[in-house]
Amino acid sequence: MDTLSIGWATxxxxxxxxxxxxxxxxxxGIxxxxxxxxxxxxGDPIFRCFNSNNEKLLSGLELLNNSIRIGANQVNHFFIL
Structure with missing residues (x-):
């Protein structure tokens, strides 16, 4: 997940x-x-986004779809406080 791209999608x-x-x-919202x-x-749902403006919804959805990558390998990630 590219969190910067997700932020711009929001x-x-x-x-x-x-x-x-x-x-x-x-x-x-997302x-x-x-x-x-x-x-x-x-087929598993990953996210749901909503908006009363269909044009903004489609634009945000495109950005969200491009911000998520799915692959066969487990991703290493860190929890930082």
Whole structure:
């Protein structure tokens, strides 16, 4: 998961601001069903995103799809406090 790209996808959906004057969209959000390193099978849902604006939803969805890679090898990740 490319967390920087996921962050920009949330902005595109309306969960964050590009500029100080941008208005947050209370209908926008992302719900993740998996974490980095989780085992997934073909057809398993990984995330759900929502927004009342279909154009923003499709734009955010494209960014989210490009931010996640699925492979056969287990990913090493670190927990940092």
């Amino acid at each position: 902005v595109e959906l309306g969960c964050g601001r590009k500029t100080k004057s941008d208005i947050l969209d209370p209908t926008a 719900e993740f069903y998996c974490k980095i390193g989780d085992h997934v099978e073909k």
